[in-house]
Amino acid sequence: AQTVTQSQPEMSVQEAETVTLSCTYDTSENNYYLFWYKQPPSRQMILVIRQEAYKQQNATENRFSVNFQKAAKSFSLKISDSQLGDTAMYFCALNEGKLIFGQGTELSVKP
């Protein structure tokens, strides 16, 4: 069965600094996608970034980038130039047909 593990329940970062959220996963499939979602206090799920397992190049979306290590089954999220609006729960997710989420990391950006 597929699993997704986020080992950092809480993290904090100073505004304008860089922070990395970690995620590991397990799957027996070769074809899958990985995602990072943001859930602000409104609890609306927002897609931050996605990575196709077949692509070696790490995905980047503006200030957000990932470090995808397929052999190690690791998928970390780096947030550069952190902003107050980045404060939220962040969930790593694995999609091999259905979307399975990690436990989440609560990120606080401090002024």
Add this chain to the structure above:
Amino acid sequence: GAVVSQHPSRVICKSGTSVKIECRSLDFQATTMFWYRQFPKKSLMLMATSNEGSKATYEQGVEKDKFLINHASLTLSTLTVTSAHPEDSSFYICSAKQGAGVNTEAFFGQGTRLTVV
């Protein structure tokens, strides 16, 4: 992105009654919909997957007779919590996608906070 509307956003019901939550895809046809349950500051736990016109597939440990899921059209799925009890109080979130491929993005509803008193 596509819009998924979930209704109601908040509901309070008495213990023993049933409550229905609707999930609608407003601008696309959702061949697959998912229902999740989330406790405060916890992960989203997948409850079931529903495909239009067929029976829902429930995750292990989820009572299918208690959480009735209907996906009667390509734009609407409903979750009915039957004979609700206080332990069913939670935040329920639906998501919808067009197509079954792993690369298809899932769009999320706003969630429903259910309180059973």
